[in-house]
Amino acid sequence: MSTRLGLRDLTRQHPGQPVPALHGLDVDVDAGACLALLGPSGSGKSTALRLIAGLDTPTRGRVLLDGKDVTSTPAEKRGIAMVFQRPLLFPHLSVIDNIAFAARAAGLSRRDSRSASRRYLELVQLGDLAGRSVGDISGGQAQRVALARSLAAEPKVLLLDEPFSALDSALRGDMYALLRTVRNELNPTIVVVTHDQSEAAVVADSIAVLIAGTPEHHSDVRTAYVRPSTLAVHRLMGGLNEFHGCVTAGVHHSGLGSHELPAGVSMRDGPAALVFRHEMVRLTSAADSALPGKITSLQPAGIRCLACVRVGESSVFVELEPQVNLTVGADVGVLLPAGALHAISTAP
């Protein structure tokens, strides 16, 4: 099931629309790796998935499987399986028959296809639901069956289109664990579409960000957080700290002061925004820091707390450790680790 997936300049313009839904997606996914396509609604993620699957034809561009061009191969022959947002289990078949569908379609007898599918049913931990009718199982169970059904087709690439968005958060945690098990057992190449950056971080090895049809970022997970390519990507990844200014000779100047950019970040001189993760900012006493300030607000975020610190004319967002006990109005100092800094050019 491990195949290398390549997308070259994948573009799709729906007939009658002035703007392409997807514009020039160029990405490689290693065999057995997982890519997350991240973006807000309408950003072209599902379009990209349908193009990879072969359900729609691209206006331009190619889809490669292990280097072979499959762009003109119809969906049923591509060997790519897709799990949709809704499970879409065949209502006239039982659970095991749903999973056995690909085998039946390939010509196996009913008994052979059922026994071959048993393994996948056990993999998703629903072994005792084999004979049930699809109307009798819960939503979470149905999504597991849909996953098993796609896996049973032994696809070269597995596509997941926001498969967990309809599930509540507890179930979602179970599904992430299940996905890890599946990856360990079968090592499939996966492309998952999501609008939730935390889900992308949990599930994927690399992230490609689409905004309004245009790919704006492609990297591994950590780089997507710390070194986003554009401000839109930074915001989509949940980044809160951005300070507009300019870069001269590797140093960023803004209302927050002058900060030397890390060696790995090469920036041309010009207008740029300084960005860094609120999770990476440290707080010390006001005396020890070059950026002293006052806490202006504290927002609970789960068990952690998001503090807004006013430094001069700017506001810096800091995520506090659970054990830190500060109040509004406290004097603190902000510490920006050098490696956390990143600048994004804002030249027009």
Add this chain to the structure above:
Amino acid sequence: MGRAVRAVLMLWFLLPFVPILLWAFANRWPFPDPLPQQWGLDGVRSGLTAGAPHAFVVSTAIGLAVAAIATPAGALAARALVSGRLPLPRLSEAVLFAPLVLPAFAVAMGLDVLVLRTRVPGPFAVVAVLSVAAIPYTTYLMRVAFGAYDKGFEEEARTLGASRATVLLRVQVPLLAPALSGAAFLAFLVGWSDYVVTLLVGGGRVVSVPILVGSFAAGTGNSAVVAALSLAAVVPPLILLVVVARAGRRTEPPT
């Protein structure tokens, strides 16, 4: 291959219309000529003198009466069926759809004696029987519509302060109008197209368009009149079909 199949199917459905169009406007068409020798309106004129206008009025009246009765009855019944609070729902469904499968002539034949004994006027009895025949269609169509109808619209209107009457007039009816017009059209069609019930229960005195055509078609040499009358029998429902289809499309809710 698909295109060839579609073409054959279109031929299958549309070919039978060709003879009526040709014969209706053929003054002379001797056998074995493939096309009429002389075109004209003789057939149409014969139809008009033979009582076509009167039959037209009768058929329209029957159709409208059946629509007026069967559509509200079907809509109310569908509402009850969909609500899930009906006692004996399966039995009610079976009763409401029974007229679809029971032979109309048998019912009409049996009723004829009762109608004569109770001295119910022929046209009323015809409308009553045909309305019963139309109820399965209207109920089914309205049930589909109610199934797709989101009660959320109503509840939203009520929280915005609308009275029950306002909700009915400004929310329910507009949302259901396409389905209602479709159901009314089907019921009209049942009344308009009927032959056997009008023949048996009407006692031969209710002359609708199908009855008129039937009397001519049974004889020989009447092809032109039959064709002209057939056109008159087919064109009004076709026009209604187009009107109803347009109305249905215009009020589709956004998806």
Add this chain to the structure above:
Amino acid sequence: MSRNLPPMRQGTSRESESVVSWRAALWVLPAVIPVVAVLIGGLGSALLQSLGLMPLVGAPALTADAYRANAGEMATSAALSVAIAAAATSIGVLVGVTTALTAVGGRRAALWAGTVTIPVPHLIGAATMGLLLADSGLLARVFGLSDGGWPALVGGRWWIAVVLEYAWKESAFIALVVASVLATRVAAYDETAAMLGASRRARLRLVTFPLIRPAVVAAATISFTYTLGSYEVALLLGRAYPEPLPVMAIRLFTSIDLATRPQAAAAAVVTAALALLAVAAALTVLRRSAIWR
């Protein structure tokens, strides 16, 4: 801002509580009462007449004479009616399902053509089929087969014109029913099946046909029972003997000899019984397949 919602009365507002409510029964009555009255009145009266319990003259006396008198002919007529209905429905299903399938890709020309035939009354359909298929009809003329070369479709041994007219109308009805099921229920599953590697043929066999089966069975049953009880088409396009049941019944009913009235009623009752048998058979078929609701 507080809002006074109407007080919750028994069995009115909340759909989530499926409390059986007799008030809901009131809503069905305007439909149910006429249906029951007409059906029971009509068929009941026919049954009573056939059993001699509602004679035109004389005292009621329970007897099966009306059935016995014409037993042989009624059997032949029944067989003919069933054969015509079966043939017409089979063709109707074949053509109707094919038409619905051609409309799936968005090319709805054939389906539209079928819709155009819906408003045509069966009597008119019979008239036009006669003009098309008779020995002196349009097709005979167009093919130039004037002297005896044209087969006897109208009034011939095989009741071909009759079967074709019923099949013509029923195929449009079945096409519309199946097309609506295809559009609503089947569309998403077709893509899903393609993603699992199923070819077009496999998708038809494993997904489309099973999903449309209940609708096809229902529509075919309705068509079958309609054709069974239909009169005007057989009258115009058929031959004098043998007669389908409705033609026989109405001939006996309208004959001058009043003694044949019970026999007419008997033929009507037999037709109704055959229709009910067909429905029972269809219901068992439907119940056996995996039904979801």
